[in-house]
Amino acid sequence: EIVLTQSPATLSLSPGEGATLSCRASQSVSSYVAWYQQKPGQAPRLLIYDASNRATGIPARFSGSGSGTDFTLTFSSLEPEDFAVYYCQQRFNKITFGQGTRLEIK
Amino acid sequence: EVQLVESGGGLVQPGGSLRLSCSASGFTFSTYPVHWVRQAPGKGLEFVSTVTSNGGSTYYADSVKGRFTISRDNSKNTVFLQMSSLRTDDTAVYYCVKDLLPSETYSHYFDYWGQGTLVTVSS
Numbered sequence: 001e002i003v004l005t006q007s008p009a010t011l012s013l014s015p016g017e018g019a020t021l022s023c024r025a026s027q028s029v030s031s032y033v034a035w036y037q038q039k040p041g042q043a044p045r046l047l048i049y050d051a052s053n054r055a056t057g058i059p060a061r062f063s064g065s066g067s068g069t070d071f072t073l074t075f076s077s078l079e080p081e082d083f084a085v086y087y088c089q090q091r092f093n094k095i096t097f098g099q100g101t102r103l104e105i106k
Numbered sequence: 107e108v109q110l111v112e113s114g115g116g117l118v119q120p121g122g123s124l125r126l127s128c129s130a131s132g133f134t135f136s137t138y139p140v141h142w143v144r145q146a147p148g149k150g151l152e153f154v155s156t157v158t159s160n161g162g163s164t165y166y167a168d169s170v171k172g173r174f175t176i177s178r179d180n181s182k183n184t185v186f187l188q189m190s191s192l193r194t195d196d197t198a199v200y201y202c203v204k205d206l207l208p209s210e211t212y213s214h215y216f217d218y219w220g221q222g223t224l225v226t227v228s229s
Contacts, residue, residue, distance in 0.1 A: 034215050036151075043201055043219035044151065055206075055217055087151055091214035094167075095153035 002026050004088050004098035012106040019075040021101045023088035028068045032092040035064055035073045038100075039084045047086075048073065080105075108132040108218045110202045115223030118192055126187040126223060128202030136160070136180040139205040139212035142187050144198035145222070154200070156212050157185060165212075170196075192227045199224050 003026040013019055023033065031051040036044040046055040048064035051071055061076045075082060083105050088098040114126040128140065142154040155176040156165040164176050175188040185202060199222035206215040 036216075043221055044216070045219070046206070046215065046217045049206060049213075049215040089151070089215075095214050097151040097153070099150050 002029060002090055002093050002096050004090055004096055006086075006088060006098035006101045008101060009099075010102045010104060012104050013078055014106045015078050015080050017078050019078055019103065021073040021086055021103070023066075023071040023073070023098050025069045025071075025090060027093075029090040029092035031067045032090055033064075033066065033071045034089045034091070035062075036087045036089065037082075037084045038087065044087065078103075108204065110204060110218060110220035112200060112202045112220045112223035115200065115225045117226045117228065119229050120192060120194055120227055122192050122227070123188070123190040124192065124225060126189065126200055126202075126225070128185040128187075128220060130183045130185070130202075130204070133204065133218075134208070135183040137208040139209065140178065140185045141203045141205065141212075141214075141216060142176065142185075143201045143203050143216065143219075144196075144225075145201070146195075146198045149198075152198070153214075155187065156205075156214070158212060159208070159210055163211075189225070192225075194227050197225060197227045 005024045007022045033051045035048040038044040052064045085100045109131045111129045141156045157176045161178045173191045178185045201222045202220040203216040204218040206217040207213040
């Protein structure tokens with residue numbers, strides 16, 4: 001099973017700052033990675049698929065990059081509504097999710 | 107507007123069975139694969155199962171293979187998850203999820219999610 005390790009576990013930042021979340025795969029997953037945002041009490045929302053493609057309606061301040069084993073989700077400037085938990089997911093070999101990164105307001 | 111509404115969750119004893127339903131609207135249901143993804147209380151996300159657009163193929167996580175059965179009725183825009191031999195570690199919110207792409211196979215990217223239904227397995 002491919003294990004996805006997200007770092008950091010928690011990131012404390014202020015609105016307006018930039019942010020970078022990391023997702024590392026235990027073996028190559030090509031570019032078959034997605035990112036999801038989940039707010040408390042809500043279902044997840046797809047942000048990015050195939051490592052760098054924004055899903056419909058996702059603002060341009062969200063961007064994804066990477067291939068092989070290392071992937072990042074980058075925020076150009078955090079908005080108050082961006083504070084949530086973020087999960088990466090791979091679909092290269094079966095389907096697995098990372099354990100999540102909590103992005104909290106500093 | 108795409109909507110997915112799950113039902114059928116509840117409390118069940120270990121070893122018991124439960125059938126979840128997912129009613130879909132707002133998209134051409136018969137052209138999209140549909141999935142179930144679950145989330146144990148306070149934990150992360152875990153893929154459960156997939157059914158292709160015509161119902162001809164199914165796919166399961168190893169943790170539920172042989173115990174869960176996914177199916178769909180395209181005439182009623184509904185997907186089902188029959189769960190049997192339930193264990194305490196099956197306790198979770200179960201989300202019905204639409205695939206990103208219309209396809210006879212699946213992309214395994216999940217673009218619309220229901221609000222989930224809670225399944226609690228406990229004696």
